[in-house]
Amino acid sequence: MITTSSRYAPTRRVFDTPAAAAVAAADVVTKLVAERDQPVITFPTGSTMEGLYAELRRRVTEEKLELDQVRGIQLDEYVGVDDETPESFRAWLSDRLLRPAGLDRFLRLPSLAPTPESLGSYEASLAALGGVDLAILGIGGNGHIAFNEPGSPADSRTRVVQLNARTQEANRRYWGDPTAVPSEAVSQGIGTIMEARAILLIATGPAKAGILADAFEGPITTEVPASILRGHPNVTVITDTDAAAKLRG
Numbered sequence: 039m040i041t042t043s044s045r046y047a048p049t050r051r052v053f054d055t056p057a058a059a060a061v062a063a064a065d066v067v068t069k070l071v072a073e074r075d076q077p078v079i080t081f082p083t084g085s086t087m088e089g090l091y092a093e094l095r096r097r098v099t100e101e102k103l104e105l106d107q108v109r110g111i112q113l114d115e116y117v118g119v120d121d122e123t124p125e126s127f128r129a130w131l132s133d134r135l136l137r138p139a140g141l142d143r144f145l146r147l148p149s150l151a152p153t154p155e156s157l158g159s160y161e162a163s164l165a166a167l168g169g170v171d172l173a174i175l176g177i178g179g180n181g182h183i184a185f186n187e188p189g190s191p192a193d194s195r196t197r198v199v200q201l202n203a204r205t206q207e208a209n210r211r212y213w214g215d216p217t218a219v220p221s222e223a224v225s226q227g228i229g230t231i232m233e234a235r236a237i238l239l240i241a242t243g244p245a246k247a248g249i250l251a252d253a254f255e256g257p258i259t260t261e262v263p264a265s266i267l268r269g270h271p272n273v274t275v276i277t278d279t280d281a282a283a284k285l286r287g
């Protein structure tokens with residue numbers, strides 16, 4: 039699918055530093071939690087999110103922000119990992135957000151041994167929660183959102199995906215044994231993500247500048263999965279100045 043213009047213009051907010059971007063992202067979460075009973079929020083992993091989760095933890099301890107009513111949703115996970123796998127996304131997120139924030143209602147992906155039935159019941163559980171109020175996303179250097187690599191269909195659902203070499207390489211730093219990075223993951227599909235009522239994409243650092251410009255000012259194409267987000271009416275992109283450096287508009 040390739041078109042030349044966007045149907046919607048995402049709201050862009052550029053901040054001087056990654057820390058200021060993290061505070062702005064935490065404000066979005068805090069506002070939703072204040073306004074909505076039992077909000078459903080998709081939480082990603084990745085180094086971009088460290089600042090957001092640190093700020094949310096700070097608000098929980100210092101400002102009495104309560105996240106225990108939040109329904110957390112897992113966005114992606116390696117195939118074959120379990121609770122004992124320290125490199126799992128679930129373990130990463132537990133350490134940084136779920137445990138410190140007392141956020142224990144968390145819908146997990148069926149990553150241990152995914153089947154069409156278990157993947158379907160994950161999507162059914164999402165629907166039973168009433169859908170996602172806010173999907174928080176990072177963006178990969180190749181434009182992926184969650185583990186939807188370039189070429190993923192715009193209407194894809196939650197499924198098993200192959201990780202391409204670039205993504206495996208990017209994730210090697212998290213694994214004690216770098217040869218052990220799984221080659222498969224379970225990921226919400228682009229179509230699943232697009233059903234969220236609001237989407238917040240966060241990108242920081244100069245390494246994201248080129249792909250951010252491709253995604254939000256280049257053609258809308260499945261070769262840059264994040265560009266598909268321009269078909270969604272309620273997307274906010276929060277960046278620091280380094281990541282925004284190649285955006286013209």
Ligand code: PGA
Binds near residue numbers: 177
């Ligand atoms: P990063 O990952 O935050 O570690 O750069 C983002 C992503 O791959 O979605």
